[in-house]
Amino acid sequence: MPIELLERIKTLPEGYEQEIVDFLESILLKAAQDHRASSSRRIGIAKGELKYPDDIDFCNDEIAELFGVN
Numbered sequence: 001m002p003i004e005l006l007e008r009i010k011t012l013p014e015g016y017e018q019e020i021v022d023f024l025e026s027i028l029l030k031a032a033q034d035h036r037a038s039s040s041r042r043i044g045i046a047k048g049e050l051k052y053p054d055d056i057d058f059c060n061d062e063i064a065e066l067f068g069v070n
Contacts, residue, residue: 009020 012020
């Protein structure tokens with residue numbers, strides 16, 4: 001495919017080179033952004049995977065005492 005692309009670019013009239021460069025740069029930028037977006041951590045990725053008590057705050061007073069807050 002790269003050779004086919006080069007051959008097609010060679011058939012363009014003069015003056016379109018910068019448009020081709022700009023278009024290629026925009027494609028590369030979009031590809032880089034897509035890659036970063038797909039590889040970054042998403043909020044909620046572990047939803048439903050972790051188990052915790054229904055009343056997760058049940059011992060807040062005890063913890064506060066341990067730290068000398070109360």
